Amino acid sequence: MYLKNAWYVAGWSKDFERTLKAETFLGEEIVIYRREDGSPVALEDACPHRKLPLSKGNLKGDTVECGYHGLTFDCSGTCVSAPTQPGKIPGRAVVRSYPVVDRYRLLWIWMGDPALADPDTIFPIENFDNPEWGYTEGGVLDIECNYLWIVDNLLDPSHVAWVHVTSFAGAGTDDQPLDVARTERGVIVSRWIYDRPPSPYYADLVRFEGTCDRLQHYEMCFPAIGLNKSVYTPTGTGGPDAAPDDKTYINISYNFMTPIDEDHSRYFWFQHRNTDPRDKAISEKMNAGARMAFEEDRTVLVAVHKGMKHKQTPNIDLGLDAGAKLFRLHLKRLIDQEAAAATAAAAQ
The missing domain is CATH 3.90.380.10 (Naphthalene 1,2-dioxygenase Alpha Subunit; Chain A, domain 1)
Structure with a gap:
């Protein structure tokens, strides 16, 4: 139904801040936020433990903490903390990350294979500048x-x-x-x-x-x-x-x-x-x-x-x-x- 290896508009750049914002694109639940340096991050909006949306958790620095048991994920979707079992982060505690780019006042998201996400293929707006x-x-x-x-x-x-x-x-x-x-x-x-x-x-x-x-x-x-x-x-x-x-x-x-x-x-x-x-x-x-x-x-x-x-x-x-x-x-x-x-x- 959808072409995944393509850039889609996730929203206006100004509408994404240092907060966890839940979105749905192409039937996939996603959480979007900005790092402390202002760069955007998009992750699968589901903790791998019991699938509580990460958007219901907490933004701590550049990481997202699940609001159920504290599993914490970095910008790549890797779990970096499991407070209930210190030193034993589950190997499968990973969420998907999506490439995102600010351009033309818009935030663009790549829904397919991250290895194929080339920002130079974002739709060109002639005379924008x-x-x-x-x-x-x-x-x-x-x-x-x-x-x-x-x-x-x-x-x-x-x-x-x-x-x-x-x-x-x-x-x-x-x-x-x-x-x-x-x-x-x-x-x-x-x-x-x-x-x-x-x-x-x-x-x-x-x-x-x-x-x-x-x-x-x-x-x-x-x-x-x-x-x-x-x-x-x-x-x-x-x-x-x-x-x-x-x-x-x-x-x-x-x-x-x-x-x-x-x-x-x-x-x-x-x-x-x-x-x-x-x-x-x-x-x-x-x-x-x-x-x-x-x-x-x-x-x-x-x-x-x-x-x-x-x-x-x-x-x-x-x-x-x-x-x-x-x-x-x-x-x-x-x-x-x-x-x-x-x-x-x-x-x-």
Whole structure:
């Protein structure tokens, strides 16, 4: 169900401190905290004695003490103290540790083989340190649905015409043809819409008057990271082969889906734009608009998850589902390959 050898967003870096925080990712219970030097630690949230969550214990220096009988574990998950039997630490008193890295204001966690966890493979945020680009605070939503329904939604430019009427919708979003392309990191569903008014969300943000040429670029990357790029440029200056105009407005919405379990997902996002890097009012307005739109998505996705999980009759697919189906197909192949490799390694 999940691709384990991949980086997932565990949360916003600012939300993890010198306290034991219980989390669930990919169906696994995890406790996260920070060392005295501020670096992050993630451990299996279960003492190996009677499986009391370590998050119910005590943080002592850089170690975690179980709140039941005092078994104490270091940052690698090794037991370093067993107070009830001094000098006799059980050999099997070990908990799993997970690689974690702070980057882009986010804390990332690797759920698979720690030996394969390369921080250089964390999804790149272009222009993150570019002082000419502005960004929003971002946010997080817990959604009662499987993460793949969110993935499908973020590969579907057409739904905005009905779900986001007052924000991302606009002329051409309901019937213009879509282009689907596979890349090394996932799938892109996109289209140019020509000589139409900007969508309501962007009407006050673009730096030109009149109609526009508009790009909807919906990209999903493995394991479940969405890059939605909105490009608005004066009519006659857009298109796949057009050079950027000096008035071209670009906003990129970064969307990070982290599965909690089969029926619950955590959705993180922030936006990055090529204008107004220091305008806090614009950032706050954009963030509020995005949150409103994502709440609209949540309402639909919770109902979709429930309907598909308990469907009484077969569902159908539409042409607009091509990108989502392609992504799911290749994600499943990666998951199957990973499982086969793990089975082969265990047999050796």
